[in-house]
Amino acid sequence: MGFKFVFGPVMSGRLGRSLGLDLLGGRICSMDCVYCEVGATRQHTIQRAPYVPAEDILDELETWKDEGHQPPDMITLGGLGEPTLNTELPYVIEEARKLFPGVPVAVLTNATLMPDPQVRSELALADVVLPSLDSLVEEECERVNRPVPGVEAATVADALEQFRSEYSGKIFLEILLVRGVNDSERNLDRLADFCRRNAFDRIDVVTLSRPGTERSAEAVDAENA
Numbered sequence: 382m383g384f385k386f387v388f389g390p391v392m393s394g395r396l397g398r399s400l401g402l403d404l405l406g407g408r409i410c411s412m413d414c415v416y417c418e419v420g421a422t423r424q425h426t427i428q429r430a431p432y433v434p435a436e437d438i439l440d441e442l443e444t445w446k447d448e449g450h451q452p453p454d455m456i457t458l459g460g461l462g463e464p465t466l467n468t469e470l471p472y473v474i475e476e477a478r479k480l481f482p483g484v485p486v487a488v489l490t491n492a493t494l495m496p497d498p499q500v501r502s503e504l505a506l507a508d509v510v511l512p513s514l515d516s517l518v519e520e521e522c523e524r525v526n527r528p529v530p531g532v533e534a535a536t537v538a539d540a541l542e543q544f545r546s547e548y549s550g551k552i553f554l555e556i557l558l559v560r561g562v563n564d565s566e567r568n569l570d571r572l573a574d575f576c577r578r579n580a581f582d583r584i585d586v587v588t589l590s591r592p593g594t595e596r597s598a599e600a601v602d603a604e605n606a
């Protein structure tokens with residue numbers, strides 16, 4: 382059958398054979414990154430809500446399981462927007478685990494909601510959290526990530542640091558560099574300090590591999606990525 386909220390599995394260097402769950406059902410995000418591969422954000426918000434009821438997502442996941450596929454290496458919550466915006470995130474994590482015992486659950490996040498202790502406690506239910514953090518220079522963050530007004534890179538970074546100190550699971554940090562936007566020495570120095578201070582389990586520094594939302598967004602040279 383055709384699925385709305387379950388996609389893949391896809392092979393991922395970081396997660397293996399990863400089965401994706403979309404928790405938003407549309408382009409709902411607290412950012413509107415110039416490099417986003419799923420298109421421009423339509424609902425730009427940091428307001429949490431049950432954008433898609435957990436039961437709808439879990440019903441599809443159960444159907445996928447009943448089709449008899451080989452279990453994935455990882456169930457990854459992400460999709461068309463920022464998954465922590467969905468207030469049903471903890472329920473999806475717990476029930477996905479019941480459907481696929483032994484398969485770890487990962488969450489992709491832009492970390493903008495991490496300053497909220499409730500969101501950090503929900504993320505702590507996952508086995509792997511994959512935050513992105515592209516710039517610690519506020520003007521660059523504005524240009525590359527275009528977050529909702531009020532989101533500051535420094536606050537997000539502090540919250541990520543706090544989460545690292547509270548959480549015993551794995552954190553795979555991703556930094557995406559766009560040429561002439563967030564590849565400044567100032568940003569790279571700040572990110573290097575940030576990474577040295579925090580024991581992340583993995584750090585990937587990447588650049589665009591496909592066209593983003595903005596055609597002007599370009600990849601950096603390989604030696605800078």
Ligand code: SF4
Nearest residue numbers: 410412413414417491
């Ligand atoms: S945070 Fe992720 S989903 Fe949201 S706009 Fe950026 S790349 Fe796209």
